[in-house]
Amino acid sequence: MAAGHQADYHIDSAASQASFQVRLLWLEHIGGNFTQVLGEVAPGPSPDSLVVDAVIPVQSVSMPSKRMRQWLLAPAFFDADHHPTIHFVSDPVAQAELDSGGILTGNLTLRGVTAPVHFAVQPAHCEEQSSTPCHLTLHGRVQRSTFGMTGDHLPLSDSVELNLSITLQRENR
Incomplete structure (x- = not known):
């Protein structure tokens, strides 16, 4: 993003997604996608800093089978009935990063538990004065147990790989 700090961006939900993978029985990976990522990127508290505020509706999860999707939405995993969203708020980040x-x-x-996380961000050259969308790619890992997902600890790895493909659109003000 070009220098300057007054731009606000919203996450283009139709062009953004989050995916995850977890190892099953130490042999294969299972994964899925969240087809909706909502939120914004706004100026942070200091010049040239930004804060990301993103929400993922849990019901937007897509899996290879209906049975697996129901398993993930159940109380042992996402507990979607009681915790319908996943929410991420970043620490202020310099635009240069x-x-x-x-x-x-x-x-x-996630599941009513808040914990610190970090994501590796691929370089993104976004022009602040341009109406061209900005694409961010993030990679990270979380531990299921940190968020109370302790069921099925023998067949499933505790470590979950997260990948986010986020498209930002500049707010028209």
């Missing part, structure tokens, strides 16, 4: 790539830290709330 998004340009060159770096680490995005913040807090993730």
Whole structure:
């Protein structure tokens, strides 16, 4: 993103998604996608800093089978009836770190538990004065047990790989 700090961006939900993978029985990976990522990127508290505020509706999860999807939405995993969203709020990040790539830290709330997380950010060269969408790619890992997902600990790895493909659109003000 070009220098300057007054731009606000919203996450283009139709063009953004989050995917995950977890190892099953130490042999194969199972994964899925969240087809909706909502939120915004706004100026942070200091010049040239930004704060990411993203929400993922749990019901937007897509899996290879209906049975697996129901398993993930159940109380042992996402508990979608009681915790319908996943929420991430970043610590302020310098725009230069998004340009060159770096680490995005913040807090993730999942199943009512908030814990610190960090994502590796691929370099993204977004022009602040342009109406062209900006694409961010983030990679990270979380531990299921941190968020109370302790069921099926023998067949499933505790470590979950998260990948986010986020498209930002500049707010028209």
